[in-house]
Amino acid sequence: MFKELDPLLHAQLRLAVMSLLMSLESAEFTFLKEKTSSTAGNLSVQLDKLAEAEYIVLEKTFRGKKPLTTCRITPKGIAAFEQYVNDLKQYLNHNPS
Amino acid sequence: MFESYSNTMEPTAQPMTPQESLDLITSMIRQAQRNVQQSSYYFLLWGWVVALSHASAYVLLMMDYRRPYLVWLLTIPAWIITVYKSRQQGRTARSVSHLDHITWALWTSFGICIFTLVAFGYKINFQLNAVILLVCALPTSVSGVILRFKPLIWGGVCFWLCGIASFLLPASWQHIVGLVAIVSGYLVPGYLLRNKLKNV
Structure with missing residues (x-):
C-alpha cells in the first residue's frame, strides 16, 4: 500500500516554492515569483498556506520604504519535503513508466 | 483529489502525476542554482x-x-571597491544559498591571509610572491568547483604551477x-x- 502524497506539497506552485527553498537559505517574494512564473496574488495565498503548516517562515521587513517578504524553509518543511520525495520515489519504483 | 496547476502555476483541473512532480522539483533546484x-x-x-601592477613594477624595475x-x-582602491560592492550585493541579494555563504567565507579568509602576508612581509624581506600565488590557488580552484566552472579550476592549477616557478626563478x-599567473x-x-553567462 502506498502512502498518500502530502496534499500540501502535491500542488505545482507550493512544490515549486518548496523545491526552491530546499536549495536556498532564504529567498525574497519577488525571486520566488520570477522563478515560478506565478502571479503575486496566487503566490501570496500559497505561501500563507505553507506558513500556516509551519513548512516555511515568512519575514516581513522593509528595504528602504518598500515592504520586503523573505521566505525560509523550516526543519518541519525540510522533513515534509524529504518524506514527499521518498513517497514519490516509492510510487515511481513500483510504477515504472 | 490533489490540487494541481498549469505551466503558469495557476489552478487547473488536471492532477499532477508523480513524474511531473519529480520533473518540477528538478527544474526548480536548477533554477535556484547560484x-x-x-x-x-x-x-x-x-x-x-x-596584472597592471606586475607589469608596471617590472617596467620600473628595468x-x-x-x-x-x-x-x-593601486590595490587600495580595488580593496575599497571590493568591500563596498560585496556589501551592497549582500544587502540586495534576492536569494541566499549555503554555497553563497561558503564562497563569502572562502574569499574573506583569503583576503585576511593576503592582508596578513602584506602587513608582515617585512619579516621575510617581502619574498612573498610564491606564497601569495599558492594562497591564490586555493580559493580560485574551490570557486571553480562551487560554480562548476572548469576554467577556474585550471586557473587555480596555473597559480599553483606559477607558485612553484616563483620559488625556483x-x-x-x-x-x-x-x-x-594572474592572466x-x-x-x-x-x-x-x-x-x-552572456550566452545563457
Missing part, C-alpha cells in the same frame, strides 16, 4: 589591477626606479611569473565566465 554573473566582476577587477613597489598602491623574474588564473577564467 547566479554566476557577479563572480566574474571580481576576477576581472583584481585580474586587471594585479628602469632602475628605486621604489617600484609603490605601484601596489630569480628575483628579476618574479613580476613576469606573477603576470602569467591565466583570473583574467582568462573571468572573461570566460562572463561570456558563459
Whole structure:
C-alpha cells in the first residue's frame, strides 16, 4: 500500500516554492515569483498556506520604504519535503513508466 | 483529489502525476542554482589591477626606479571597491544559498591571509610572491568547483604551477611569473565566465 502524497506539497506552485527553498537559505517574494512564473496574488495565498503548516517562515521587513517578504524553509518543511520525495520515489519504483 | 496547476502555476483541473512532480522539483533546484554573473566582476577587477601592477613594477624595475613597489598602491582602491560592492550585493541579494555563504567565507579568509602576508612581509624581506600565488590557488580552484566552472579550476592549477616557478626563478623574474599567473588564473577564467553567462 502506498502512502498518500502530502496534499500540501502535491500542488505545482507550493512544490515549486518548496523545491526552491530546499536549495536556498532564504529567498525574497519577488525571486520566488520570477522563478515560478506565478502571479503575486496566487503566490501570496500559497505561501500563507505553507506558513500556516509551519513548512516555511515568512519575514516581513522593509528595504528602504518598500515592504520586503523573505521566505525560509523550516526543519518541519525540510522533513515534509524529504518524506514527499521518498513517497514519490516509492510510487515511481513500483510504477515504472 | 490533489490540487494541481498549469505551466503558469495557476489552478487547473488536471492532477499532477508523480513524474511531473519529480520533473518540477528538478527544474526548480536548477533554477535556484547560484547566479554566476557577479563572480566574474571580481576576477576581472583584481585580474586587471594585479596584472597592471606586475607589469608596471617590472617596467620600473628595468628602469632602475628605486621604489617600484609603490605601484601596489593601486590595490587600495580595488580593496575599497571590493568591500563596498560585496556589501551592497549582500544587502540586495534576492536569494541566499549555503554555497553563497561558503564562497563569502572562502574569499574573506583569503583576503585576511593576503592582508596578513602584506602587513608582515617585512619579516621575510617581502619574498612573498610564491606564497601569495599558492594562497591564490586555493580559493580560485574551490570557486571553480562551487560554480562548476572548469576554467577556474585550471586557473587555480596555473597559480599553483606559477607558485612553484616563483620559488625556483630569480628575483628579476618574479613580476613576469606573477603576470602569467594572474592572466591565466583570473583574467582568462573571468572573461570566460562572463561570456558563459552572456550566452545563457
